[in-house]
Amino acid sequence: MEKEVESLPIVRVTEEGKSQSEDTVVREFPLTIVLNNQELVTLLCSPRDLDYLAIGFLASEGLIKSQDEIKQVTVNDQVGAVHVTTKKGFSGELLLKRLITSGCGRGTSFYSPTTQQELKVESNISLPAPKVMAMVKEFQQRSQVFQATGGVHSAALADSQNIILFQEDIGRHNAIDKIFGECILKDIPTRDRIIITSGRISSEILLKIAKRGVPILISKSAPTNLGVKLAHDLGVTLIGFVRGQRMNIYANEWRVATDG
Amino acid sequence: MEKEVESLPIVRVTEEGKSQSEDTVVREFPLTIVLNNQELVTLLCSPRDLDYLAIGFLASEGLIKSQDEIKQVTVNDQVGAVHVTTKKGFSGELLLKRLITSGCGRGTSFYSPTTQQELKVESNISLPAPKVMAMVKEFQQRSQVFQATGGVHSAALADSQNIILFQEDIGRHNAIDKIFGECILKDIPTRDRIIITSGRISSEILLKIAKRGVPILISKSAPTNLGVKLAHDLGVTLIGFVRGQRMNIYANEWRVATDG
Numbered sequence: 001m002e003k004e005v006e007s008l009p010i011v012r013v014t015e016e017g018k019s020q021s022e023d024t025v026v027r028e029f030p031l032t033i034v035l036n037n038q039e040l041v042t043l044l045c046s047p048r049d050l051d052y053l054a055i056g057f058l059a060s061e062g063l064i065k066s067q068d069e070i071k072q073v074t075v076n077d078q079v080g081a082v083h084v085t086t087k088k089g090f091s092g093e094l095l096l097k098r099l100i101t102s103g104c105g106r107g108t109s110f111y112s113p114t115t116q117q118e119l120k121v122e123s124n125i126s127l128p129a130p131k132v133m134a135m136v137k138e139f140q141q142r143s144q145v146f147q148a149t150g151g152v153h154s155a156a157l158a159d160s161q162n163i164i165l166f167q168e169d170i171g172r173h174n175a176i177d178k179i180f181g182e183c184i185l186k187d188i189p190t191r192d193r194i195i196i197t198s199g200r201i202s203s204e205i206l207l208k209i210a211k212r213g214v215p216i217l218i219s220k221s222a223p224t225n226l227g228v229k230l231a232h233d234l235g236v237t238l239i240g241f242v243r244g245q246r247m248n249i250y251a252n253e254w255r256v257a258t259d260g
Numbered sequence: 261m262e263k264e265v266e267s268l269p270i271v272r273v274t275e276e277g278k279s280q281s282e283d284t285v286v287r288e289f290p291l292t293i294v295l296n297n298q299e300l301v302t303l304l305c306s307p308r309d310l311d312y313l314a315i316g317f318l319a320s321e322g323l324i325k326s327q328d329e330i331k332q333v334t335v336n337d338q339v340g341a342v343h344v345t346t347k348k349g350f351s352g353e354l355l356l357k358r359l360i361t362s363g364c365g366r367g368t369s370f371y372s373p374t375t376q377q378e379l380k381v382e383s384n385i386s387l388p389a390p391k392v393m394a395m396v397k398e399f400q401q402r403s404q405v406f407q408a409t410g411g412v413h414s415a416a417l418a419d420s421q422n423i424i425l426f427q428e429d430i431g432r433h434n435a436i437d438k439i440f441g442e443c444i445l446k447d448i449p450t451r452d453r454i455i456i457t458s459g460r461i462s463s464e465i466l467l468k469i470a471k472r473g474v475p476i477l478i479s480k481s482a483p484t485n486l487g488v489k490l491a492h493d494l495g496v497t498l499i500g501f502v503r504g505q506r507m508n509i510y511a512n513e514w515r516v517a518t519d520g
Contacts, residue, residue: 006485011513013389015505018518023508028462028484044462044486129273150501151460151482170462170484200411202288202304202430222411224288224430225266226304241410245275248283253271258278 003027004046004145004152004168026151028170032081033057036089046145046152046169049178050075053169054082056181060173060208063090067187119207121235123215125192127160129247129258132218135163136242139196140220142166146198155179158194172199173208180212190214197221201240206230216255218242223250263287264306264405264412264428286411288430292341293317296349306405306412306429309438310335313429314342316441320433320468323350327447379467381495383475385452387420389507389518392478395423396502399456400480402426406458415439418454432459433468440472450474457481461500466490476515478502483510 005024012021029047033040033054045053051073058064064086071085135158143154145168155175157165165188167178176197183190191213197205201223207230209217216237223231223240231238231251238250249256265284272281289307293300293314305313311333318324324346331345395418403414405428415435417425425442429435436457443450451473457465461483467490469477476497483491483500491498491511498510509516 008485008488008510011509011516013507013509013516013518018389018509018513018516021508023510025483025485025488025510028486044464129278149482151484170460200430204304222409223285224411225268225285226288228268228285247273248281249271249273249278250268250283250285253278256271256273256278258273 001144001148003048005149024148026145026149026170030080032079034081034083035063036085037083043171043174045171045174047077048169049167049182050077050082052167052178052181052185053174054084054181055184056177056179057174058084059180059184060177060211062211064184067184070184073185115207116233119210119234121210121213121215123192123213123235123255125160125194125215126255126257127194127216129256131160132239132242132247132256133245135194135196136218136220138163139166139198143168143198154198156196157183157188157190158196159192160194163196164188164193172197173204175199176205176208180208183212194218200224201227201238203227203230206234206236206238210234210236215252261404261408263308265409284408286405286409286430290340292339294341294343295323296345297343303431303434305431305434307337308429309427309442310337310342312427312438312441312445313434314344314441315444316437316439317434318344319440319444320437320471322471324444327444330444333445375467376493379470379494381470381473381475383452383473383495383515385420385454385475386515386517387454387476389516391420392499392502392507392516393505395454395456396478396480398423399426399458403428403458414458416456417443417448417450418456419452420454423456424448424453432457433464435459436465436468440468443472454478460484461487461498463487463490466494466496466498470494470496 006027007022007024010023011018030042031045032042071087074083145152152168153172153175154168156163157179165179167175169175194216195214196218200221201219203226206227218239228250237252237255239247241248266287267282270283271278288304290302291305292302331347334343405412412428413432413435414428416423417439425439427435427438454476455474456478460481461479463486466487478499488510497512497515501508
């Protein structure tokens, strides 16, 4: 965790007044992603698993789908850059267009009936409700950086039994992108699997999940109405507000089994 | 609040099993900002005060500074667009460059020693610690959409006595941009004033605040190390984790007065 946090002198105020103290805060790192020698974007992120982040970001932008499209990934920690070379090239114009209309907070322009057909998730996986609750509990216990700083989001990949991958990042999109980047680089399947996130569920998160064929999305937090609509349209089971023994299922509830 | 939320049928799971229910979720609205007839960006936001959001976004991107630079602002709710016309034009190339290297999650490339000098905030305003706590309490009580949905961030502008403006949005950047947009359109001063936010404090938030000359930034949440560094560099008092009778002051603590 040393890479991701930093101790700083602060002034603490309590009922007794001011006192000198220390606080652990999360580190914020500017990472530039360079695709085929073209500078693409600078993300602010937690400085860990930068290769996963770069690959996951490119996948979320629809620029790569699988490991065999990638020629080389080089991380340069010193200058804060990841260089990715793909076997196939992309036109500069396409990249520019994607980054302007899509990217963080800029997503829905690519969503159309065609997208819906292409991304529709088919999977018969199901999960008992108590398992959802147990997984979320384990998920929260694993977020060490959050416990130390309160400054990160977390994301995990799970199958119907266990959490397989876990990531934390200052960005809620980055945390999920790191999971998918790791999956692509290590050739770990995402179909018939589950994504858990600490963050709110917007339309962009749904598109990201559906692009990797993930049928179940679990969050501790709230969804938006577009997030719920996309979950219906794309066949994704969307579970929100998992807290203690309770949860809300916003779409495709048939994948969650209860005794009741 | 009707515009910003929607009621949806959901399946609720409790200890007793599944039951049909309803939940109120926050609406997510794609808004395209068109500057001088050039489509600039599509933001996902809460569908309220779209003119404020557009103007605040342009200000945060460094494209406008004050009301007298603006010729016209037209909101088209139906197509989800705000058209802004400025007195002075911008080259397409400049806009493109700004949006790729800056924008949400893509901020630090414009930060340099020159930026630091230009943005340095000078203000002798100070605030008693109990006032900070009282303001944060009032701030939380005002967030109606959050209380109904759990799906938004809030932001406020205050002077040393009262909260003056309050906004909620699904995006933590949007909520602050709406505040600044309203200030610009109504010619409300931001110097010697305070911004309160529900969100985490990254370097981008600090740059946004300093661009409007705001000397005190208060958050319920955590800052990042770059956020703290910029607060020191730019002369901003950064207060985080305000909870009950406690808070952490990360930079320029001299603007917070205690008896102790």
